[in-house]
Amino acid sequence: MVAADLDVTVDLARSLLEEQHPDLADRPLQLVANGWDNVMIRLGDDLALRLPRRELGAQLMRNEHQVLPLLAPRLPVAVPDPVRTGVPSPALGYPWPWGVVRWADGVAAATVPATERTPWAEHLARFFVALHQPATDDGRLSAVIDFGDVTSGDPASDLGTMWLTFDAEGRKRFRRVVDAEARDGRGWDTGMWRRAQGWALLYTTICFSYPDTHPIMVRVGEHAVEQLFSEGA
Structure with missing residues (x-):
């Protein structure tokens, strides 16, 4: 596993939601995956959080937020275009953009x-x-x-x-x-x-x-x- 620049936890995710998207903060959270660049946390039944765990992942997240809203309507399958976006939180010590996407059921x-x-x-x-x-x-x-x-x-x-x-x-x-x-x-x-x-x-x-x-x-x-x-x- 590529070493994380920051430990992203469910508690941190909850705090970010409470700070920036309080209407989603009471939904159940479940850690799904620690990837090379991002942590994936399921948010209720139909949403998920994607939070960068290292600086490189943050730049990739910015790319996704910029292009996916443009690409999604042109593509024949679901892609993780953001339904909400999050910003860095100095108060919580989280320095990067993050996003809320639709949950896609399936298997790898x-x-x-x-x-x-x-x-x-x-x-x-x-x-x-x-x-x-x-x-x-x-x-x-x-x-x-x-x-x-x-x-x-x-x-x-x-x-x-x-x-x-x-x-x-x-x-x-x-x-x-x-x-x-x-x-x-x-x-x-x-x-x-x-x-x-x-x-x-x-x-x-x-x-x-x-x-x-x-x-x-x-x-x-x-x-x-x-x-x-x-x-x-």
Whole structure:
């Protein structure tokens, strides 16, 4: 686990709500996850708090708060666009922005056997088709989360998840949808998919970075290595 710059607790979350969103402060709170960048705390039945635990996570949170309200109406699945935002609290010693998002029921893909993920391939592909649209002049998945690293860049960095998430059949379905629908039906060239393999290899090395605290990511990495080598990457 990446060391936290600040210990984020349920008590701190409650105090932040009481200070900034008192109408939500009486809801039950349940710690769900301590991620690399953020702590996730469920808020009642339908909401969740995302609170940065380190400075880098705070910058990613600012990115999400800026872009997700613009992206959410254009995407075919739920994303964690904020329904409320929080600000740093000098009184409570919490120095970063934070947010309240809608709770998305579901399970992490990494906890599901690869062969059972195949039916999701077309849905995830269509999500990326929608995401990778050129900017306009003015500007059945449950959800896709963690948009802190969002930027204008190479779509291959997103498509690399194909090897981390799916088996050969799932990748076939995923690519078929992307090739048929991306860029108004023009799809992507071979170079895009080769770069996507390179991104997948990079992500795989990250998966092995914290085996003691994130063993499930090690399994994701092992799956990706197997899939990449099966294609001679």
